Amino acid sequence: MTQSTRLEIRAALRQLLPVMLAVMPFGMVYGAVAVAEGLTLWQAMGFSIAVYAGASQLAALQMIGVAAPIWSVLLTVVALNFRHVLYSASVGRHLTRFSPLEKAAAFFLLTDPMFGAAEARVLQRPLTKTFYFAYGILLYLVWIGSTLIGAVFGSMIGDSEKYGLDFVLPVYFLALLMTFRGRSAFYLVALSSAAVSLIVFATLGPPWHVTIGGLAGVLVAAIAPPKRRAEMADGDD
Structure with a gap:
């Protein structure tokens, strides 16, 4: 080995x-x-x-x-x-x-x-x-x-x-x-997924809240604007 x-x-x-x-x-x-x-x-x-x-x-x-x-x-x-x-x-x-x-x-x-x-x-x-x-x-x-x-x-x-x-x-x-909180749009994705999951849980009930909440997070991640390069460079011009 x-x-x-x-x-x-x-x-x-x-x-x-x-x-x-x-x-x-x-x-x-x-x-x-x-x-x-x-x-x-x-x-x-x-x-x-x-x-x-x-x-x-x-x-x-x-x-x-x-x-x-x-x-x-x-x-x-x-x-x-x-x-x-x-x-x-x-x-x-x-x-x-x-x-x-x-x-x-x-x-x-x-x-x-x-x-x-x-x-x-x-x-x-x-x-x-x-x-x-x-x-x-x-x-x-x-x-x-x-x-x-x-x-x-x-x-x-x-x-x-x-x-x-x-x-x-x-x-x-x-x-x-x-x-994964350091990733771009982490809190936006996580909170969106959680909100949709809770709504689906209260309306359709389990287990759909897991799948639909996850898909909502994926959708938000796909359409959210990425971090600007300047924001990811730790102040480096």
């Missing part, structure tokens, strides 16, 4: 550690809820291995629990995960050295934390395969492992809201969002 490879792995692990602390309770809650809703251990694990989308998995479980028709379950999952189309369009620009098979694997691992880590990384240096897959694969294994723990020992967790576990990931995502 070369020195550069070791450095990339260490960088990925440093960024991943706080994410693991947020993802593990969330995965355990999913595993516990899955078993409580009637899934077998293997079904709960298979869901995490194949779908790998925590919020969508929980949403699907809740709808299955109220006997919702399969088409509405699928539509909800697609709507909730549509933001990943936007993620792949953004991150795909940085995967020029990835082969088609490596890109397919990279997009499978493209979760919310992976997107944030990749975009933050390219602000400092090129995104390497070592960094991306070290971060993505380990996060995937953490999610599967926490699902297993939750499915086996879920009855010991009880009410997840009592311990604030349902609030762990939103706090993490907010902190992740703020790492």
